[in-house]
Amino acid sequence: MKNKLEELRKQRGIRQEELAEKLEVSRQTIGSLENGRYNPSIILAIKIARFFDLSVEEIFIYGEDIDV
Amino acid sequence: MSKKALFKKTERVYMILTSLGLLLNGSGSLWSGLNEINHIFEFLSGIGCAMIFIGVIGIFRLRKNPNITKQQEIEESDERNIRIREKSAYSTFFITLLMLTVAVIVCVILGNIIACIIINIFMAVHVLSYLILLHFNNNKM
Numbered sequence: 523m524k525n526k527l528e529e530l531r532k533q534r535g536i537r538q539e540e541l542a543e544k545l546e547v548s549r550q551t552i553g554s555l556e557n558g559r560y561n562p563s564i565i566l567a568i569k570i571a572r573f574f575d576l577s578v579e580e581i582f583i584y585g586e587d588i589d590v
Numbered sequence: 591m592s593k594k595a596l597f598k599k600t601e602r603v604y605m606i607l608t609s610l611g612l613l614l615n616g617s618g619s620l621w622s623g624l625n626e627i628n629h630i631f632e633f634l635s636g637i638g639c640a641m642i643f644i645g646v647i648g649i650f651r652l653r654k655n656p657n658i659t660k661q662q663e664i665e666e667s668d669e670r671n672i673r674i675r676e677k678s679a680y681s682t683f684f685i686t687l688l689m690l691t692v693a694v695i696v697c698v699i700l701g702n703i704i705a706c707i708i709i710n711i712f713m714a715v716h717v718l719s720y721l722i723l724l725h726f727n728n729n730k731m
Contacts, residue, residue, distance in 0.1 A: 546672070550670065551669070562669070566669055
């Protein structure tokens with residue numbers, strides 16, 4: 523699953539540490555999410571979407587939808 | 591939980607640990623002096639020392655950086671960390687099983703039947719507890 527987390531974070535000028543603190547996760551989790559090494563749980567995906575004021579689908583792109 | 595409450599709770603845990611360590615160390619030292627044949631009291635005294643060490647270092651670290659509790663809480667509840675721990679524990683289960691199997695084979699070759707039986711019991715408990723927990727968690731989720 524791909525995501526626009528890094529892009530959105532940089533657009534808003536937030537550091538990984540700050541985002542991690544807001545979402546109550548570790549900085550490593552943010553790094554792994556941005557690199558696509560780790561897929562978040564639904565709860566974390568919703569938390570991220572709410573933080574950026576977007577829908578989950580706008581941030582996370584499911585594998586099958588990439589080529590569409 | 592608020593930051594202050596978490597700080598106090600963690601500090602209390604470290605203080606209890608230190609007190610228990612002091613108690614174990616004191617009683618262990620006292621009894622090992624009286625009963626020189628039984629080394630269990632020396633062992634208890636050693637455990638007490640370790641508990642004092644962990645407790646004192648914990649209190650020192652906590653007072654030096656009060657935010658450490660919040661960081662620790664995040665590290666504990668972080669979903670990626672939880673998944674890493676689960677994955678590691680799952681792999682460790684099979685590694686332990688493999689090592690126990692190797693130990694049984696070695697014991698059979700060496701002709702140590704008692705050790706072989708004990709290891710087999712450990713293996714059975716290991717696998718049974720896994721199956722019971724699997725069933726329990728299956729019903730829970």
